[in-house]
Amino acid sequence: MNGADALCDTLLEGGIDTCFANPGTSEMHFVAALDRKPQMRCVLALFEGVATGAADGYARMLERPAATLLHLGPGLANGLANLHNARRARTPLVNIVGDHSSQHLQYDAPLTCDVASLAAPMSHWVRRINDADDVPVAAAESVERSLADGGAVATLIFPADAAWNACSAPPVIPNAPPALPQVSQRRIALATNALRTHGDRVVLLLGAQALKPEARVLAARICDATGARMLAQQSNARLERGAGRVPVLRIPYPVEQARAMLDRASHILLLDATAPVGFFSYPGKPGSGVPEHCAVHAISSSGEDAYQALQAMADDLGIDPNRPVIYQALARPGLPTGALSADAIVQTVATLMPEQAIICDEAISSGRRLLEMTAGAPPHDMLFLNGGAIGIGLPLATGAAIACPDRAVICLQADGSAMYTLQALWTQARENLHVITIIFSNRSYALLHQELAKVGAGRAGQNASRLLDIVEPSLDWCKLAQGMGVEAVAVDTVRALADCIQVALSRSTPFLIEARI
Amino acid sequence: MNGADALCDTLLEGGIDTCFANPGTSEMHFVAALDRKPQMRCVLALFEGVATGAADGYARMLERPAATLLHLGPGLANGLANLHNARRARTPLVNIVGDHSSQHLQYDAPLTCDVASLAAPMSHWVRRINDADDVPVAAAESVERSLADGGAVATLIFPADAAWNACSAPPVIPNAPPALPQVSQRRIALATNALRTHGDRVVLLLGAQALKPEARVLAARICDATGARMLAQQSNARLERGAGRVPVLRIPYPVEQARAMLDRASHILLLDATAPVGFFSYPGKPGSGVPEHCAVHAISSSGEDAYQALQAMADDLGIDPNRPVIYQALARPGLPTGALSADAIVQTVATLMPEQAIICDEAISSGRRLLEMTAGAPPHDMLFLNGGAIGIGLPLATGAAIACPDRAVICLQADGSAMYTLQALWTQARENLHVITIIFSNRSYALLHQELAKVGAGRAGQNASRLLDIVEPSLDWCKLAQGMGVEAVAVDTVRALADCIQVALSRSTPFLIEARI
Known part of the structure; x- marks a missing residue:
């Protein structure tokens, strides 16, 4: 050997x-x-x-x-x-x-x-x-x-x-992960003291393990009993959500919106989460999404047992373990009317996505209404571009489909970001994966046009436009997909998009829809 | 400001x-x-x-x-x-x-x-x-x-x-590069002593600045006068070659071939060059391409004046500055007969490439006869994958075409490597560059099949084949190119390839030829 x-x-x-x-x-x-x-x-x-x-x-x-x-x-x-x-x-x-x-x-x-x-x-x-x-x-x-x-x-x-070279060392069997370290009673007491004394001015900020559905049930009971609010941190890897699960709002990325959402809060209790920060910095604007009057306490950290922490908090507060919580009802938005737009694509997906769909979200600026529109969709997983390095959507969908061959994967993909790792389409074809890719074909780095204005640099002139617009030539995503063995169709109406999604869902092979908006 | x-x-x-x-x-x-x-x-x-x-x-x-x-x-x-x-x-x-x-x-x-x-x-x-x-x-x-x-x-x-932020510091104008440092007389003497005493057992190993055409003229005079040989180092960025220039052989990449080529040598004089090494290592094989009996002396290093070093060597040896040298004669191989193959593509390009063409070589294993076939082509530049990180060809061609808008750029591109940075085709279309890309479509990492055998690991089984062959599905390079706005044609005969190259040369826009071999 x-x-x-x-x-x-x-x-x-x-x-x-x-x-x-x-x-x-x-x-x-x-x-x-x-x-x-x-x-x-x-x-x-x-x-x-x-x-x-x-x-x-x-x-x-x-x-x-x-x-x-x-x-x-x-x-x-x-x-x-x-x-x-x-x-x-x-x-x-x-x-x-x-x-x-x-x-x-x-x-x-x-x-x-x-x-x-x-x-x-x-x-x-x-x-x-x-x-x-x-x-x-x-x-x-x-x-x-x-x-x-x-x-x-x-x-x-x-x-x-x-x-x-020959290996003569004996085999080593990797150890299973040890039990998660428990959160200290001191930190539990810190959390429950804040909840007892400040009630509705406390935010439970959930991330990672604290965002798992069973942890959200505990968090919801604590919030219901104390008047506190639960929120999801800004950048998440995965969120299991939809009908039948405890809903949770996510703190928005723009730092002003994050601060507005937290304006009433006096205490933020971090449960496997990080406090909100600006994705980028802007001249004269704050970098932190935490209002100055707000105290932030890390209750559980990555690798600790967030579920146990929530359970200990609930026990300490004397909350009835059978206290009812409100689960998300099934509520689809219905197909949109009017022209195909980024929002219309999102609404169409929210209306048609099947139970246990895995949504990979790299729609960037085009996906701003995604969480809201899909809140009441059948239970699903959503995977996010959490680290900000674009080019994750197509690969992420590829890996998720290999992990879960019995589930439909829907990749909501901005066109500029898609170009970074378009080679993933070939792997989807090679492995015959059930991935439906929807390209939001707006032919620009649309977010960057907004950011150019936001940093105070005004509107794009000639040099800037040539750097922010993906035109002359436009990309033909059907040809790109077909070139890698993936079936593809371009659509420019809601009806055609809906039809294509339904066809693609009825199969088990990769399919790309270029949605021209 | x-x-x-x-x-x-x-x-x-x-x-x-x-x-x-x-x-x-x-x-x-x-x-x-x-x-x-x-x-x-x-x-x-x-x-x-x-x-x-x-x-x-x-x-x-x-x-x-x-x-x-x-x-x-x-x-x-x-x-x-x-x-x-x-x-x-x-x-x-x-x-x-x-x-x-x-x-x-x-x-x-x-x-x-x-x-x-x-x-x-x-x-x-x-x-x-x-x-x-x-x-x-x-x-x-x-x-x-x-x-x-x-x-x-x-x-x-x-x-x-x-x-x-506002910049109130005064402007700074970058200094022009200082004159190149001259090579010491001690090192010149070391070189000329070797040349005088060992004559035909000396190799002038040329790289970078010592490979420029005018430097090669000096090196050729020295070799002609002393019986020494001149060779180009293995990995080069750029080589100006073809008819009317002093020809130079390149040391081959395989370490056994490099050693065989240097077997007669007792002294290797490095002029802005590095001694040959194995691109990779193999069990039980040497890592250096220099035979053990051979002394290696660095005469000029990167950033020193290699031309002056050669001039000083020639002067020290008393070589007539007008001593004639042999320039490469124009000699095209002619179009090949028979089926389209990697060698046939190379021969076709060598036959049709225009004066002052810029050849970007990322043909990998398919380009093994490129230097030999194009030796007598009209004067041209050849740019190489010198660092071994694949995915350079299409971008390199793009940059070369922007630098030299009046010259035709021909990119000889292996298919596996092309996939790494295929997005370059879009930039070629956007900038309307005269780049002719020829994809050697052999649908595999062909080199790696050879390497699997070479490391002693035998022939590819099922898992290995799935990692080394780019099939199921095959890539359709015409669709990939067209998807990015580049005109493309697939060919599978020499005649069709030759016709396409001539059409592409007659235009000034990017063109991709998928040569199926």
């Missing part, structure tokens, strides 16, 4: 059976090992940003990591933007990066670069494997680290000689 | 009038400043790897830098692979990366990451601008650094507040 075999075996022992890959020569021994491990599903991406984004989408749905396989520093570099999103989402992910054999680094061959330096900003943990005998321990640690602290990007640098 | 204006002005003063950009919110003040500077040509790329690769191609041709404009850490990340190639090519490049305003970093907003750490491995120089008043000095330094040491990737991190 060589080091590559040992790595495969350890990943499989750790429950990782899916690898999103774009290998090169330095990874060939690992590729050969994969041939000996038919249990490992290999998914080829034609660009590394697809591999990392798909691994993110996969793990957001299954709550266990996939592996990636990337080629040296440049291959890692291509995957970094979506690793950034995965890191911000605290997605468990074992990111395997091949490197030259240790003895070859001295020659400074053309592809040599500092892989660890590149990996560090987008990883929670980085380790370079020393040699073949180091593989079982290092690989087990990478699996364990990926599941620690609420989810982590664990990057394992795998030199070619550690892959090809 | 704000900091963004000051940056524009300083770049323009430094001779930088082209900016390959994909901006975001944090760059909006710079975008607004570009509106006030119509002299700055802004070229939009729909993915950052296109921007960095195009800036590389531009500067390889004009020997002066372009600027890039990238959006925060993730935007930089997307551009890193081609920055790696530019760094390896020692291309002068001013890489401008926006960042959050300095006061906003404390909030750890979603897009925040360690930009400097990401930039370092792929940059020769990194500087973060402190504030608006720091802009003129920092920008001038970035221009100067980009032109230092034989060409450098100079990364300038530009916080949003440094862009929007």
Whole structure:
């Protein structure tokens, strides 16, 4: 058995059976090992940003990591933007990066670069494997680290000689994640004191594990009993929502709107959440979304047991464990009338999306009414561009579809962002995934036109327009999709869009709809 | 005047009038400043790897830098692979990366990451601008650094507040590059002693400036007079070659072939070159391409005056400055007969390429006979994938065409690599560039099949085949190109290929030929 075999075996022992890959020569021994491990599903991406984004989408749905396989520093570099999103989402992910054999680094061959330096900003943990005998321990640690602290990007640098040399070290079975640390009684008391004394001026700010449906039930009971409000943090990886679940409002991204929403609050209690901040900064505007009069207390942090914290708060407040809560009723908006617009697309999707749909939202400025419109849709998951690095939508949908083959994935995708990782469409075709991509074809970085005005820089002139508008030529998304083997149709009316969505839902293959708005 | 204006002005003063950009919110003040500077040509790329690769191609041709404009850490990340190639090519490049305003970093907003750490491995120089008043000095330094040491990737991190705040510092005009340092007499003597005593066992290994046509004339005289051989190093950025120029063989990439070529040599004299190394390492094979009996001496290094070194060597050897040298004769191979194959494509291009064509070579394994076939073509430039990070061809061609609007650019492009940065085709259409892209459509990472065998891992099984073959579905390059506004035709015969090349040459617009082999 060589080091590559040992790595495969350890990943499989750790429950990782899916690898999103774009290998090169330095990874060939690992590729050969994969041939000996038919249990490992290999998914080829034609660009590394697809591999990392798909691994993110996969793990957001299954709550266990996939592996990636990337080629040296440049291959890692291509995957970094979506690793950034995965890191911000605290997605468990074992990111395997091949490197030259240790003895070859001295020659400074053309592809040599500092892989660890590149990996560090987008990883929670980085380790370079020393040699073949180091593989079982290092690989087990990478699996364990990926599941620690609420989810982590664990990057394992795998030199070619550690892959090809014989491994005589004993196998190591990765430990299952330990039980989540409980939140201290001191912090529970801090929270419940605030709730008792300030009641309706308290906000429970929920993120990650505290946003799971069962945690939201507890939060809703606490709010109902104390007059507090529950809100979701701004940037979320995944939200399970829709009819039959406890609804939750999200704090809006614009910092003024966030502050307005929190204006009445005296205390913000963070439960696996971060306080609102401006996505960007603007001259003369505040960077924090927290009003100055508002105290912020971290009650549970990433990797702690947020559910237990909410349970302990409810117990401490003496709340009846059977206290009724209000669940979201089924309420579809109905098909829109009038011309096709961004809002009309969102409304159409909200009206037609099936039960257990997975919505991947990279609609950017076009999706501003998405949460409101889909609030009463059948139960569904929504995955977000939480880290701000555009080009996540198509890969995320790809990974989610591989994770959940029995569910329909609907990717709401801005056109400018779609271009970053359009290669994902090929993987959708290769793997025959049930992904319906709706391109909001507005032929511009529409958000940036708004931002140009917002930073006080006025309207776009000639140079700026050439940088913000995707025209001359316009993109033909049907051809782009068809070129990668994905069926595609362009629509410019609500009726045609609705018909296409229904056709696409009736199949199990990838389908792209270019919605021209 | 704000900091963004000051940056524009300083770049323009430094001779930088082209900016390959994909901006975001944090760059909006710079975008607004570009509106006030119509002299700055802004070229939009729909993915950052296109921007960095195009800036590389531009500067390889004009020997002066372009600027890039990238959006925060993730935007930089997307551009890193081609920055790696530019760094390896020692291309002068001013890489401008926006960042959050300095006061906003404390909030750890979603897009925040360690930009400097990401930039370092792929940059020769990194500087973060402190504030608006720091802009003129920092920008001038970035221009100067980009032109230092034989060409450098100079990364300038530009916080949003440094862009929007008023700049009251005086303008700074970047210094022109100083005269190149001369090579010491000691090293010249070392070289000429070797040439005198070992004559035909000496290799002049030429790279970068020592490969320029006028330098090759000197090297040819030295070789003719002493019996030495001249060779080009393995990885080159640009080679001016063809009829009327001094021909030069390139050391092959496979390390065994490199060693065989150098087997007779006792001394290798490096002139702005690096000694041959294995592109990758293989079990039990040497990493260096230099035979053990061979002494390697660095005569001139990057940023030193290689031409002067060769001149001094010739003078020291008493070589007649008018000693005749043999120039390459015009000799086209003629159109091939038989089926379309990788070699047949190369031969067809060699037969039809016009004078002063710029050939961008990312044909990978399909281009193995390119140098041989085109040796006697009319004078042309050839730009190479020198750093090994695939996805350079289409962007490089884009930048070269912007640099040289009167010349035809022919991009010889492997299909797997083309997918990495296919968004470049849109920029070619937008800018109406005379780029002819020939896709070697073999529907696989063909090189990797060879490499799988070469590392001793045998033939591809099921998992490996799924990672190495780009089939099920095949890519339709015509649709991909047309989707981005580029005219395209697929061919599967030599005749059709030749006809298409001639049609494409007769126009001035981008054209893609999918050559199915």
